[in-house]
Amino acid sequence: MLQPSSKMHRGAGPRAPLLAALTLVLAACTPTSERVAAALDQPSVLAAQGWSMTGSLASGRLGPTATLLPNGKVLVAGGQGPDDYLLVAELYDPATGAWAPTGSLAQTRQDATATVLPSGKVLIVGGHVGGAPRASAELYDPATGTWSSTGSLSTGRGNHAVTLLPTGKVLVLGGQGSTTLTHRQCRAV
CATH class of the missing domain: 2.120.10.80 (Kelch-type beta propeller)
Structure with missing residues (x-):
């Protein structure tokens, strides 16, 4: 699961707004979501964009x-x-x-x-x-x-x-x- 610290994200899967500046993204890792899987393998790229793992x-x-x-x-x-x-x-x-x-x-x-x-x-x-x-x-x-x-x-x-x-x-x-x-x-x- 990903949490943005300050930015919103348009990604695969349902999203639930938690607070004004926090969104929980449920990333569905399917054959059609290779970009999500690739991003999960590069936590530094996500962190640079304001995301953190949960x-x-x-x-x-x-x-x-x-x-x-x-x-x-x-x-x-x-x-x-x-x-x-x-x-x-x-x-x-x-x-x-x-x-x-x-x-x-x-x-x-x-x-x-x-x-x-x-x-x-x-x-x-x-x-x-x-x-x-x-x-x-x-x-x-x-x-x-x-x-x-x-x-x-x-x-x-x-x-x-x-x-x-x-x-x-x-x-x-x-x-x-x-x-x-x-x-x-x-x-x-």
């Missing part, structure tokens, strides 16, 4: 969610590992630079979305596994470190957009289902 995830993954929690920690959930899709979730503590396991998802999912609700819980919606879209949703409770199933979308989708509405509902729109979904196919949950 702890590493226990489970490397592609397409997870990364969510800044109200307590300042970052929840990383799901995604695809080197061998299979992942149920595991981990918490990053920027104060220590360390990762810790937390409760596991009920269903595997890649390219889902995660939204912090007014209650402080995190809603994970949709995603896909092997190209098959998920319609299910789960809630993460940071106080207990557990997940629970909640309502489902009428149409499964991954790579979609979400926004938290002033009413506390989450608007889910677009994305990829069994076909590419348009902005007209949205739902407030």
